[in-house]
Amino acid sequence: NEGAAPWVPSRPTVPALKAAVQECRGCELYRDATQAVMGDGPAGARLMLLGEQPGDREDREGLPFVGPAGRLLDDALAAAGLADVPAYRTNVVKHFRYERGAGKRIHKSPSRWHVAACEPWLLGELEAVSPVGVVVLGATAGQAVLGPSFRVGASRGARLDWPADRFAVTRPPQWLLATTHPSAVLRSRQRDTDFAALVADLAVVRQLLA
Ligand code: URA
Ligand code: SF4
Known part of the structure; x- marks a missing residue:
């Protein structure tokens, strides 16, 4: 299975990616979702923020990080x-994966297979946006970029080299920084501590961009 590749425009721009992603059938996740959620952000963004997949609100509104995690x-x-x-905000998987339970849609993390199927869209976004740095939010995004052995706790808050060998883009980012996912902070029983750690990691991003 070649995943999303047949649907990705060969000369990607963000508007072209936004239009084309709605037709994607690169995996089965399009079937139960309202719509695909392409990344979004101002032109000329030097920073890319990379999450896991759209949540319930993002699925309904069609934009990334517009729900509680985005607010945090x-x-x-x-x-x-x-x-x-x-900053350009996006996710490694563009359709919402969930289970039905008690009349609600409950987030279910994408499998490694879904992440691989959806990767051509992320490549298109990297090509179109060419950010200087990428912040990976949580384990799913980190593993999508750095491979299955990546762990957030082991490498968060420090400048990492962009793995240029894994992503063939014309102007690759210069660096990568990993931190926790805002949804994990929302669910945490020590929310203040985890929020402070997220802020401390993002303060490093500020230095890297300076
Ligand atoms: N969580 C994510 O990873 N991405 C979103 O867009 C919203 C919540
Ligand atoms: Fe295509 Fe990604 Fe949606 Fe799967 S999740 S259908 S690969 S856009």
Whole structure:
């Protein structure tokens, strides 16, 4: 299975990617989702923020990080002094994966297979946006970029080299920084501590962009 590749425009721009992703049948996740959620952000963004997959709200509204996790992420970016830094926000998987339970749609993490199927869209976004740095939010995004042995706890908050051998893009990012996923902070029983750690990691991003 070649995943999403047949649907990705050969000369990607963000508007072209947004239009084309709605036709994607690269894996089965399109079937139960409302729509695909392509990344979004201001033109010329030097920073890319990479999450896992759209959540319930993102699935309904068609934009990344517009629900509770996005709000926490905005708060953390502001606390780290990054509120005014143009950032492109996206996810490694573009359709919402969930289970039905008690009349609700309950988030279910994408499998490694879904992540691999959806990777051509991320490559297109890297080509179109060409960010200087990428922040991976949580284990799914980190493993999508750095491979299955990646662990957030082992490498968070430090500048890592972009794995240029794994992603063939014309102008690869210069660096990568891993941190926790805002949804994990929301679910945490020590939310204040985990939020402070997220802010501390993002403060490193500010130095890397300076
Ligand atoms: N969680 C994510 O990883 N991405 C979103 O867009 C929203 C919640
Ligand atoms: Fe295509 Fe990705 Fe959606 Fe699967 S999750 S159908 S690969 S856009």
